[in-house]
Amino acid sequence: MxxxxxxxxxxxxxxxxxxxxxxxxxxxxxxxxxxxGGGLWLFLxxxxxxxxxxxxxxxxxxxxxxxxxxxxxxILIPIGIFIKRxxxxxxxxxxxxxxxxxxxxxxxxxxxxxxxxxxxxNVIIASQWGYSAVNYMDSDQFCGLTCHKVMAPExxxxxxxxxxxxGCAGCHIGAGASWFVKAKLSGVRQVFAVALxxxxxxxxxPVSNLRPARETCEQCHWPQRFSGDIxxxxxxxxxxxxxxxxxxVLLLKVGGxxxxxxxxxxGAHLDPKAKMEYTSTDGKRQVIPQVTYTAPDxxxxxxxxxxxxxxxxxLAAGEHRTMDCMDCHNRPAHTFQLPERAVDQAxxxxxxxxxxxxxxxxxxxxxxxxxxxxxxxxREIATSMDSFYSSKYPQVHETGSADLKNAIExxxxxxxxxxxxxxxxxxGNYPNNVGHMDSPGCFRCHDGSHVSxxxxxxxxxxxTCHDVLAMEEKDPKILSDLGYKGLLQ
Ligand code: HEC
Ligand code: HEC
Ligand code: HEC
Ligand code: HEC
Ligand code: HEC
Numbered sequence: 001m002x003x004x005x006x007x008x009x010x011x012x013x014x015x016x017x018x019x020x021x022x023x024x025x026x027x028x029x030x031x032x033x034x035x036x037g038g039g040l041w042l043f044l045x046x047x048x049x050x051x052x053x054x055x056x057x058x059x060x061x062x063x064x065x066x067x068x069x070x071x072x073x074x075i076l077i078p079i080g081i082f083i084k085r086x087x088x089x090x091x092x093x094x095x096x097x098x099x100x101x102x103x104x105x106x107x108x109x110x111x112x113x114x115x116x117x118x119x120x121x122n123v124i125i126a127s128q129w130g131y132s133a134v135n136y137m138d139s140d141q142f143c144g145l146t147c148h149k150v151m152a153p154e155x156x157x158x159x160x161x162x163x164x165x166x167g168c169a170g171c172h173i174g175a176g177a178s179w180f181v182k183a184k185l186s187g188v189r190q191v192f193a194v195a196l197x198x199x200x201x202x203x204x205x206p207v208s209n210l211r212p213a214r215e216t217c218e219q220c221h222w223p224q225r226f227s228g229d230i231x232x233x234x235x236x237x238x239x240x241x242x243x244x245x246x247x248x249v250l251l252l253k254v255g256g257x258x259x260x261x262x263x264x265x266x267g268a269h270l271d272p273k274a275k276m277e278y279t280s281t282d283g284k285r286q287v288i289p290q291v292t293y294t295a296p297d298x299x300x301x302x303x304x305x306x307x308x309x310x311x312x313x314x315l316a317a318g319e320h321r322t323m324d325c326m327d328c329h330n331r332p333a334h335t336f337q338l339p340e341r342a343v344d345q346a347x348x349x350x351x352x353x354x355x356x357x358x359x360x361x362x363x364x365x366x367x368x369x370x371x372x373x374x375x376x377x378x379r380e381i382a383t384s385m386d387s388f389y390s391s392k393y394p395q396v397h398e399t400g401s402a403d404l405k406n407a408i409e410x411x412x413x414x415x416x417x418x419x420x421x422x423x424x425x426x427x428g429n430y431p432n433n434v435g436h437m438d439s440p441g442c443f444r445c446h447d448g449s450h451v452s453x454x455x456x457x458x459x460x461x462x463x464t465c466h467d468v469l470a471m472e473e474k475d476p477k478i479l480s481d482l483g484y485k486g487l488l489q
Pocket of ligand 1: 203
């Protein structure tokens with residue numbers, strides 16, 4: 001007898017009870033799960049290796065769920081065998097003294113056929129499912145909607161932003177292996193947080209481990225780009241019966257980096273030869289007691305706020321950051337508005353008709369009320385606005401019913417885009433750092449009270465950043481001089 005053959009028969013003999021006993025439903029389910037988990041995992045492996053699927057949830061799948069399925073399947077096989085053996089023993093049936101195995105034995109043939117069939121099926125499922133899973137997980141619907149309630153505020157604001165076509169991963173993860181791993185770990189934590197219902201409402205901002213702008217924003221935006229002065233006309237409407245329009249006109253000195261060095265807002269802050277570092281102590285980057293500026297010529301100036309009382313220990317324990325795009329543009333994709341501004345914008349864009357008496361006042365008033373949920377808000381906004389016009393302006397309610405209907409729809413939409421009672425996101429929860437009217441913004445530093453040891457303050461003269469050409473004027477001279485006709489007038 002040839003040795004190889006005897007080895008084969010020996011192995012078969014050893015395996016005989018296992019194979020015989022393994023043909024039970026539980027073990028077969030185990031086989032299916034094991035091959036499915038293993039197959040999918042192998043399929044996903046190259047994607048993970050390349051780090052090209054920039055998504056933390058793929059990590060959850062490949063590091064937790066698939067191995068879990070694989071191991072669960074592995075555990076089922078011996079349990080099935082054990083139960084079958086116990087059953088045979090109990091009924092006094094033979095379970096050690098079995099007919100010899102060969103390819104003729106029905107048990108082995110059945111098992112082999114089963115494994116072959118499930119493997120083929122699994123390969124098909126794995127490749128199809130794996131491919132669409134990878135695609136799906138790179139999509140924004142997945143990021144924004146998988147944890148629907150949790151991400152709803154950011155996803156909604158994102159869809160209305162200038163970056164609605166930049167994937168979540170483009171800013172939050174970026175490319176490259178190390179960030180991929182970081183994101184994956186935090187993704188795993190997030191899934192547990194959601195499963196255990198243990199996450200902050202609203203979600204905390206800033207995002208402490210957001211990837212630096214150099215590797216995200218600057219993939220698309222050129223930091224030294226020269227924008228020059230930006231002319232900005234901002235209509236607003238008074239809370240009176242006529243919703244009287246007024247205009248603020250700014251010439252924003254955005255500037256950029258020129259051959260002479262940085263000029264204007266971007267120039268001062270984005271000059272690659274300069275460096276702007278700061279320390280904040282409130283965890284939200286809103287209180288900034290100290291700024292260290294390294295000028296292009298290498299001169300270092302430390303500006304200290306003389307109106308914020310902090311001890312050296314508090315300062316040392318604060319967050320130290322080098323300023324980048326996100327310190328001003330902190331809401332590039334998730335801009336939440338305030339009710340007055342949102343209504344002004346809707347009126348100026350024609351979504352709300354200024355012909356409706358007191359519409360500015362009424363809209364802002366209903367928006368600012370507390371509602372327990374989106375459903376309740378939508379209902380009450382509609383009934384409240386409708387009853388105001390039917391009782392106070394019955395003729396408007398009749399003749400202007402189309403205007404009123406549109407206005408109600410727009411006010412509802414403003415509420416739905418900005419307030420999320422379930423996540424406790426309310427007006428003004430997420431301050432915008434570009435500007436200084438609605439939240440401290442630029443004035444976190446440019447407030448006149450951040451001074452250097454030689455008594456020089458970070459400039460806060462109004463003309464440092466813009467020329468205010470008109471401020472809430474009904475008919476600004478600058479606009480008539482320019483022949484400007486407004487958007488819809
Ligand atoms: C253009 C870049 C950009 C894109 C695209 C983007 N984000 Fe953000 N996101 C940010 C920045 C910047 C912050 C942090 C603001 C801060 O640190 O102050 C942020 C913050 C967040 C926060 C923390 C809470 C908050 O509102 O500050 C969540 C949650 C979030 N983003 C989810 C998403 C989701 C989901 C998507 C895709 C639907 C997405 N982001 C797309 C830039 C982006
Ligand atoms: C994938 C490319 C991409 C990335 C990444 C990106 N942006 Fe943009 N960004 C754009 C495009 C395209 C526009 C112009 C959109 C438009 O005008 O509708 C834009 C517009 C802007 C604007 C002008 C918005 C306005 O209201 O007109 C600002 C500010 C901005 N981006 C800042 C950022 C910041 C900050 C980041 C990083 C957190 C960032 N962008 C990341 C592509 C990108
Ligand atoms: C010191 C604060 C500050 C920093 C830092 C900053 N910006 Fe700006 N940026 C502004 C202001 C202010 C405006 C004008 C805002 C407006 O139009 O309302 C602006 C305007 C813009 C615009 C629209 C104007 C245009 O030319 O299209 C883009 C795009 C932009 N910034 C991108 C960036 C990027 C990218 C970075 C980082 C490399 C950056 N900004 C860093 C304050 C800043
Ligand atoms: C973290 C602190 C900080 C914040 C926030 C900040 N700046 Fe500055 N900014 C500085 C410092 C420091 C200087 C340099 C002061 C100096 O040496 O004269 C500066 C300089 C400037 C200059 C040049 C001034 C000049 O005359 O040379 C402009 C313009 C400017 N900032 C605009 C802005 C705008 C607009 C914002 C808000 C969107 C803003 N900054 C937010 C710290 C800050
Ligand atoms: C450090 C820079 C800086 C300084 C100093 C500054 N501003 Fe501004 N201001 C801005 C920026 C940036 C915006 C635009 C914000 C935005 O795009 O919404 C703005 C917007 C405004 C607006 C328009 C607000 C709106 O409703 O849209 C007014 C009015 C204004 N500033 C007045 C002033 C006055 C008055 C002073 C002097 C006391 C001053 N600013 C000082 C940066 C500055």
